[in-house]
Every structure is written in structure tokens, then in C-alpha cells.
Amino acid sequence: MDEVFGEINKIPIVDIWRALGGDDPNRDGKVLCKFHAEATPSAQVGGNRNIYKCYACGKTLGAWNLVKELSGLDNKGIWDWFDKHFRIKRPPLEKKDKPKQKVMTLDEAKDDLFLWQAALESNDEAIALLKSYGIRLETAQAAGLGLFPHPSLGLGLVYPIPDGDNPVAFKFRTLGRGESGKRKNQVLAGEITALYGQGAIKFVEPVCLTAGEEKWLLLQQEGRCAVSWATGENSRNGLLLKAITEKNPPSITICYDADDAGRKGTAFVRSLAY
Numbered sequence: 001m002d003e004v005f006g007e008i009n010k011i012p013i014v015d016i017w018r019a020l021g022g023d024d025p026n027r028d029g030k031v032l033c034k035f036h037a038e039a040t041p042s043a044q045v046g047g048n049r050n051i052y053k054c055y056a057c058g059k060t061l062g063a064w065n066l067v068k069e070l071s072g073l074d075n076k077g078i079w080d081w082f083d084k085h086f087r088i089k090r091p092p093l094e095k096k097d098k099p100k101q102k103v104m105t106l107d108e109a110k111d112d113l114f115l116w117q118a119a120l121e122s123n124d125e126a127i128a129l130l131k132s133y134g135i136r137l138e139t140a141q142a143a144g145l146g147l148f149p150h151p152s153l154g155l156g157l158v159y160p161i162p163d164g165d166n167p168v169a170f171k172f173r174t175l176g177r178g179e180s181g182k183r184k185n186q187v188l189a190g191e192i193t194a195l196y197g198q199g200a201i202k203f204v205e206p207v208c209l210t211a212g213e214e215k216w217l218l219l220q221q222e223g224r225c226a227v228s229w230a231t232g233e234n235s236r237n238g239l240l241l242k243a244i245t246e247k248n249p250p251s252i253t254i255c256y257d258a259d260d261a262g263r264k265g266t267a268f269v270r271s272l273a274y
């Protein structure tokens with residue numbers, strides 16, 4: 001990119017001025033300034049620095065900004081202008097890995113949560129889904145669950161991830177299942193830096209370690225002290241688990257699924273040898 005700007009800055013600025021429809025400079029290389037009203041030319045076009053500089057109003061512009069200010073074009077328009085008049089093309093954009101866009105900010109999610117909570121209470125499909133996991137509506141309400149119409153994934157449940165009493169993130173999971181037979185997940189807002197249910201860990205209680213908000217809710221409903229920790233590969237560094245071991249519970253019961261992911265997760269947690 002710098003190279004191209006170097007090329008643009010090498011064009012005699014008086015040529016750019018003329019291409020923009022400016023009058024020929026007088027013998028001193030000066031023109032009537034376009035940025036203030038005057039009868040005697042006081043703007044130099046060119047000089048040692050190859051810039052536009054008005055000695056009356058002080059306006060000082062390089063090649064790019066001169067085109068920008070006099071044409072009113074946007075960046076793309078300016079590149080097209082330089083291509084048309086001086087055959088200088090915009091360099092190809094460097095590809096960057098875009099960070100995944102969150103659907104909304106944490107504050108927006110907090111503002112809308114009460115609407116989502118009301119929507120859940122009146123949606124039979126959502127209540128039936130929770131019931132199929134064994135979760136009562138009161139349990140879901142106590143955990144602050146809501147129903148959200150996701151713009152691309154469709155209708156689903158929202159799970160506030162609490163850190164103490166304050167939600168630090170919102171997880172979303174579709175009501176319906178995709179082709180893989182799984183419900184689609186997304187972190188709707190915020191960052192998941194805490195374990196789901198971490199705030200509930202108490203000093204002397206045995207802790208149940210599970211995966212997934214529904215199983216966590218179910219254990220809570222049964223009066224257990226539970227924490228949800230995903231079994232997925234990218235969560236296997238184990239750092240978050242310190243939040244449990246720091247509380248020094250009398251035991252940790254691993255309650256993962258009997259599938260492949262659950263077995264791997266169990267083997268990992270056991271390898272930490274609490």
C-alpha cells in the first residue's frame with residue numbers, strides 16, 4: 001500500500017490539479033485558493049514538497065487529499081479517479097482473518113433479556129424441549145433462560161452465563177436440530193471466561209462436572225452443586241477447572257455423556273488427578 005501512495009505522491013501535483021479542472025498556475029506557480037474567497041492567487045501548487053499550500057488560509061494538501069477535498073469522492077471513487085487519470089490502481093486488499101462477529105453486544109443482550117424471558121414462557125415448543133430434558137419451567141426461569149429469534153440460525157434458547165449475579169455472556173442454542181442431529185450453538189454476546197454455574201460452587205459441597213446448560217440445569221434442579229464444562233477439544237487446556245479446585249470440594253463427580261466426546265473429556269479431567 002505504501003508503494004502505491006509513493007507513486008501517487010510522485011505525480012506532479014499540478015497535473016492532479018489540472019485533471020481536477022483547476023486553472024493554470026500563474027508565473028509564481030500560484031492559483032486562486034479553492035478553500036477561501038480571494039481575488040489574488042495565494043495557493044501554491046507544486047514546490048519542493050509537491051503539495052497544495054495556501055499562504056492565505058493555510059490549507060495544505062497532498063495528492064490524495066487534494067482529490068478527496070475537491071472531488072468529494074469516497075475512497076473507492078478516489079482510487080477509480082487515479083486509475084482513470086494516471087493509471088494507478090488500488091493494490092489488492094490483504095486478506096485478514098475476520099474475527100467472528102457477535103450478533104449483539106453484552107449490554108444489548110442484557111437490555112433485551114426480559115423480553116426473551118417473557119417469550120419463553122409463552123412458547124410451547126421451547127417448554128416442551130426443556131421438559132424433554134427433564135427441566136421444569138420454574139428451573140429455567142430461575143436461571144434466567146429466554147427465547148430469541150436468531151437472524152440466521154432461527155428460534156432458540158438463550159442461556160445467560162453468570163459470573164456471580166451478573167451475566168458475562170449469553171449462549172444460544174437452536175430449538176430445532178440441524179442435519180447432523182445436533183442443535184446449533186453460538187455465543188450470542190460477551191465472552192465465556194467463566195464456567196457455567198461457577199458462582200454456585202460452595203466450599204464443602206461435592207461438585208458435579210457436566211457438559212451443556214441443560215444437564216447443568218437438571219443437576220441444579222436436583223439440588224446438586226454443578227458446573228458445566230464443555231468436553232470439546234478447544235476447552236481441554238483445563239485452566240477454567242482451577243475455579244473448581246480452588247474451592248477445594250470434597251469430591252468432583254464427572255457427569256459426561258457416554259459418547260466419544262464424553263469419554264475423552266472424562267479421561268482428560270481424570271488425568272488432572274484432583
Ligand SMILES: [Zn+2]
Nearest residue numbers: 033036054057
Ligand atoms: Zn486558501
